[in-house]
Amino acid sequence: MKLELISFKLCPFAQCAIILLNKQELAFELNYINSINLPNWFKQISPTGKVPLLKANDKIIFESSVITEFINDISKTNLHPSDPIKKAKNRSWIHFSSTLFDDLFDVITGDKEKFYTSKKSLFDKLSKIEAVKNNSQFFNGDDFSIIDATFAPIFMRLSWINKFTNNTLSFDRLTNIKAWSQDLLQVDIVKNSVVKNLDDVYYSNIETRKGHISTLFID
Numbered sequence: 684m685k686l687e688l689i690s691f692k693l694c695p696f697a698q699c700a701i702i703l704l705n706k707q708e709l710a711f712e713l714n715y716i717n718s719i720n721l722p723n724w725f726k727q728i729s730p731t732g733k734v735p736l737l738k739a740n741d742k743i744i745f746e747s748s749v750i751t752e753f754i755n756d757i758s759k760t761n762l763h764p765s766d767p768i769k770k771a772k773n774r775s776w777i778h779f780s781s782t783l784f785d786d787l788f789d790v791i792t793g794d795k796e797k798f799y800t801s802k803k804s805l806f807d808k809l810s811k812i813e814a815v816k817n818n819s820q821f822f823n824g825d826d827f828s829i830i831d832a833t834f835a836p837i838f839m840r841l842s843w844i845n846k847f848t849n850n851t852l853s854f855d856r857l858t859n860i861k862a863w864s865q866d867l868l869q870v871d872i873v874k875n876s877v878v879k880n881l882d883d884v885y886y887s888n889i890e891t892r893k894g895h896i897s898t899l900f901i902d
């Protein structure tokens with residue numbers, strides 16, 4: 684099957700799909716488009732105007748959670764737990780993970796008040812994940828699953844922000860997810876799921892938004 688993933692370089696939802704495509708060793712073309720100046724052909728094929736889009740033999744698949752399930756469906760290896768309850772729980776937490784990005788967006792764009800309320804909301808959610816994460820390497824034990832690919836982009840952005848700001852979003856006290864994050868960020872397919880120096884691009888992107896967080900940047 685011919686696969687083409689269309690995205691922005693900074694999109695965490697596409698990053699998850701990239702991790703899974705590589706984990707499943709599926710050949711695909713990666714087409715980064717400019718978020719400021721969307722090409723007309725993209726506007727015509729994207730129902731929501733958002734990325735990622737996956738073109739599979741010229742059929743358009745949108746919504747990252749659907750894309751990741753599709754990648755699993757066409758692969759030889761199943762990266763979801765086979766037990767239906769465990770699988771449902773994974774899917775619930777995957778769905779929950781997308782709400783972390785709403786808080787993260789407010790954290791990186793908001794004024795001082797918004798920064799603190801969204802930081803609190805983010806940490807309330809991280810604490811809920813801490814409560815269900817055991818001390819195994821990955822979410823379901825020793826093997827990398829879809830849910831690990833879903834959380835890796837969040838952990839990558841938190842680690843960048845902590846580097847830019849002297850740990851303003853440190854979650855060291857959440858020991859289970861801290862260890863999970865450290866393990867995930869060491870995995871090659873995670874490290875290689877973004878273009879080189881994307882942390883610099885993220886830094887500039889946040890700085891341009893002039894939210895409270897940019898006043899916390901260290902040189």
Ligand SMILES: N[C@@H](CCC(=O)N[C@@H](CS)C(=O)NCC(=O)O)C(=O)O
Pocket residue numbers: 691693694695696732733734735745746747748
């Ligand atoms: N629920 C969507 C969210 C996708 C999304 O928000 N993508 C962002 C980039 S990371 C986007 O395309 N934003 C452009 C816009 O909202 O116009 C998914 O998971 O695919």
